[in-house]
Amino acid sequence: LVGAAVETLAAAADLLSSERARVQLLLVDDAQHLDPQAARLVQVLAAGAELCVIAGDPRQTVFGYRGADPALLRADGPSITLTQSHRCSASVAHAVEALTRRLPGIDSTAALTGSEEAGSVEVRIAATPHAEFAVIADALRRAHLIDGIPWADMAVIVRSVPRMGPALARALTAAGVPVDGLQSDAPLIAVPAVRALMTVLEATVDGLTAERALALMTGPIGRVDPVSLRQLRRALRRRAADPAVEFGDLLVAAVAGRGSAGGSGRSVEGLPDELGRALKRVRTVLTAARDSVKRSDDPRHTLWQAWNRSGLQRRWLAASERGGAVGEQADRDLDAMTALFDVAEQYVERTAGASLRGLVDHVAGLTLPPARSDRKPTADAVAVLSAHSALDREWDVVVIAGLQEGLWPNVTARGGILATQQLVDVLDGVADPADRTLSGRAPLLAEERRLLIAAVGRARRRLLVTAVDSDNGDAALLPSPFCHELAAVATESHTESELPVRAPRVLATNAVVGRLRSVVCSPSEDVDEAQRICAATQLARLTEAGVHGSDPESWYGLREVSTRAPLWDGAGEAVTLSPSTVQMLLDCPLRWLLERHGGGSVRDVRSALGSLVHALVAEPVVSEARLHGELQRIWSALPFDAQWHADNELSRHEEMLSTFTRWRADTRNRFTEVGTEIAVDGEVLAAADDQPAVRIRGRLDRLERDSEGRLVVVDIKTGKSPVTKDDAQAHAQLAMYQLAVAEGLLADSAEPGGGRLVYLGKTSGGSATEREQDPLTVEGHAQWQAQVSDAAAATRGPQFVARVNDGCAHCPVAAMCPARQTTNEDR
Numbered sequence: 001l002v003g004a005a006v007e008t009l010a011a012a013a014d015l016l017s018s019e020r021a022r023v024q025l026l027l028v029d030d031a032q033h034l035d036p037q038a039a040r041l042v043q044v045l046a047a048g049a050e051l052c053v054i055a056g057d058p059r060q061t062v063f064g065y066r067g068a069d070p071a072l073l074r075a076d077g078p079s080i081t082l083t084q085s086h087r088c089s090a091s092v093a094h095a096v097e098a099l100t101r102r103l104p105g106i107d108s109t110a111a112l113t114g115s116e117e118a119g120s121v122e123v124r125i126a127a128t129p130h131a132e133f134a135v136i137a138d139a140l141r142r143a144h145l146i147d148g149i150p151w152a153d154m155a156v157i158v159r160s161v162p163r164m165g166p167a168l169a170r171a172l173t174a175a176g177v178p179v180d181g182l183q184s185d186a187p188l189i190a191v192p193a194v195r196a197l198m199t200v201l202e203a204t205v206d207g208l209t210a211e212r213a214l215a216l217m218t219g220p221i222g223r224v225d226p227v228s229l230r231q232l233r234r235a236l237r238r239r240a241a242d243p244a245v246e247f248g249d250l251l252v253a254a255v256a257g258r259g260s261a262g263g264s265g266r267s268v269e270g271l272p273d274e275l276g277r278a279l280k281r282v283r284t285v286l287t288a289a290r291d292s293v294k295r296s297d298d299p300r301h302t303l304w305q306a307w308n309r310s311g312l313q314r315r316w317l318a319a320s321e322r323g324g325a326v327g328e329q330a331d332r333d334l335d336a337m338t339a340l341f342d343v344a345e346q347y348v349e350r351t352a353g354a355s356l357r358g359l360v361d362h363v364a365g366l367t368l369p370p371a372r373s374d375r376k377p378t379a380d381a382v383a384v385l386s387a388h389s390a391l392d393r394e395w396d397v398v399v400i401a402g403l404q405e406g407l408w409p410n411v412t413a414r415g416g417i418l419a420t421q422q423l424v425d426v427l428d429g430v431a432d433p434a435d436r437t438l439s440g441r442a443p444l445l446a447e448e449r450r451l452l453i454a455a456v457g458r459a460r461r462r463l464l465v466t467a468v469d470s471d472n473g474d475a476a477l478l479p480s481p482f483c484h485e486l487a488a489v490a491t492e493s494h495t496e497s498e499l500p501v502r503a504p505r506v507l508a509t510n511a512v513v514g515r516l517r518s519v520v521c522s523p524s525e526d527v528d529e530a531q532r533i534c535a536a537t538q539l540a541r542l543t544e545a546g547v548h549g550s551d552p553e554s555w556y557g558l559r560e561v562s563t564r565a566p567l568w569d570g571a572g573e574a575v576t577l578s579p580s581t582v583q584m585l586l587d588c589p590l591r592w593l594l595e596r597h598g599g600g601s602v603r604d605v606r607s608a609l610g611s612l613v614h615a616l617v618a619e620p621v622v623s624e625a626r627l628h629g630e631l632q633r634i635w636s637a638l639p640f641d642a643q644w645h646a647d648n649e650l651s652r653h654e655e656m657l658s659t660f661t662r663w664r665a666d667t668r669n670r671f672t673e674v675g676t677e678i679a680v681d682g683e684v685l686a687a688a689d690d691q692p693a694v695r696i697r698g699r700l701d702r703l704e705r706d707s708e709g710r711l712v713v714v715d716i717k718t719g720k721s722p723v724t725k726d727d728a729q730a731h732a733q734l735a736m737y738q739l740a741v742a743e744g745l746l747a748d749s750a751e752p753g754g755g756r757l758v759y760l761g762k763t764s765g766g767s768a769t770e771r772e773q774d775p776l777t778v779e780g781h782a783q784w785q786a787q788v789s790d791a792a793a794a795t796r797g798p799q800f801v802a803r804v805n806d807g808c809a810h811c812p813v814a815a816m817c818p819a820r821q822t823t824n825e826d827r
């Protein structure tokens, strides 16, 4: 367009003279951003003006990638160099000056001076990205709460918004800093609010699965937090007639409003009110969508019914009106929903035979973010934006975040392998095609420095620069050299500034409430009474002000314990143990308790694969080819995340089945198969005095008879790490089955012939790795009975010991283990 104007003026003398007559005073600002064509237009018009003033700052030429050139500022004519900044405080101006001094081709004799305004420059190097975000959130909140600086007078400038912006905005919002100016670059389906509604539609079209039920319960509709989810898990399991039914199936039944899965026919009445309401919310939305489909409504109406019955609109509108960080998030969610309805509208209008299934697929297939909303920028919020977007703005407080090596300066050659950038420069006449002597890196470095100077110059009073210094293997992060230059002129010093700082305690409501609660609840040896009273008083004030989480009534774990009685009481009782839990009880009773009551890890694909292999090898005398065929038939139904993983695992498991058939063939001269998957159930220790009887219940993989007629117990393992030979001798599970043999639970009057652990995932010389346990002796029998007695005693309670052992590294309940917490602190 500018080129066309120049050409028109050159071709039409009348037009040129009339324009020159019209423009008598020509003022040009930010002339450093003009490209050669725009500069030519200025020169053409300036030739007829009485006065032409061209202002600019060559140190802020940051649009070199689109041809900007500050040459116009060097044009003939009188020039004045301005050295007084009326925007920046003296300290910020000093920082600009320090960066400018290393800029090539700049007159360093004309030093920049700042305004009278008090200001500061601070550089904080954080130990992790999380700590960097906490430093920024804390600085912004303190500036707002203590110094009274409006949110709108603060900004966070980053070099790359896609790389850093979304995570930073999320962290700031979570810490109670309202953020503006950053829209999600994620596709619509990645927005949790949209995802929840689409899950409802998927469940309506394809049926409710365990995964969908869980997503709905924990998403914006159900709003069940992890702690409540555990409560729900326990409550549903308690009600299940069959304890073997998976939690997912129980949840599906509960959400669908059927009786307890497992066939008891009982409902899930009696759940805590909050959980009952969550189930009802999800159920209501699903029912609304299903009814709409039954009425053959078009997909838009079904979506509307689900949305309408979810109650989210009312909830988010109320949050939006209340404002603050939560209101900001509500605004974004409402925007996403508006975009979803727009997409649905377009889909139905443009698609012949539009269906709900089609709408679900259409939304899932959208990979671009929704169109930007025309919502006005929030009046009182911190701007998070790129350095280029910040150019025409200014704030009291500016944070320059992510000043990392490789990111800022970013000296990656622009223009790719074809050097299109250089071509454009040559065509624009700002580069000499014959000049190949200069390093391509130097101009890029200078441009990055100019961009930083421009960003620093956006700060009226305070400047905070942050970066991460973390040597974390492949993801090592180093502060940029610019950080060190700015640190040299910083006005704020920190005793820890030499070290990367850890996440500070953010001056945020949640964090303050958390700290006060920890003081109130600490043991008396850790805090004195005056501190405790002071913290309690502050909490009472916050409760009065309605601050969430400050009222002890809402704290977890403050209810009276339900009972202090042991779980069972002495003689006359029978304790039932499974052979696999005996070792756990001996190692750590607390882990046994927590895993048994819902604290165990969710069953994943890996454990499902283990069960699959066990089920296949339990088939009596099946050929290797048939085992492979069965495995392949089932394989496609397994929920792998990626095809390459599925393929790798398939060949690994085929190899395990081949190893098993080899092991079975090789051992027939030693063993004769007695049975597989044998149920074991019976008493291995009689009740005595105050000791209960102990019953063993489990399922033995294989039972073989050796050449001496003794029974050998075999446990098949699919893991890759065999236990040591010594550990196999002390293996509690094998010993329990041997005990069961000795007690006559598997066959009358049979003698135990030892045990074998057979590792299919670890071969040696082409065969499965075996670990052996010697046949149970009379002394061994007595010793293991004593161990069983100890294990049974450990289930009694009410105290359960957390005993640190070799298995702690893989313990799924370590997060709630007091012994581990002590160890971590000690470390």
Ligand code: SF4
Pocket (backbone or CB within 6 Å): 588, 590, 591, 802, 803, 804, 805, 807, 808, 811, 812, 813, 814, 817, 818, 819, 820
């Ligand atoms: S971490 Fe160790 S001590 Fe703690 S519960 Fe788990 S196994 Fe027991």
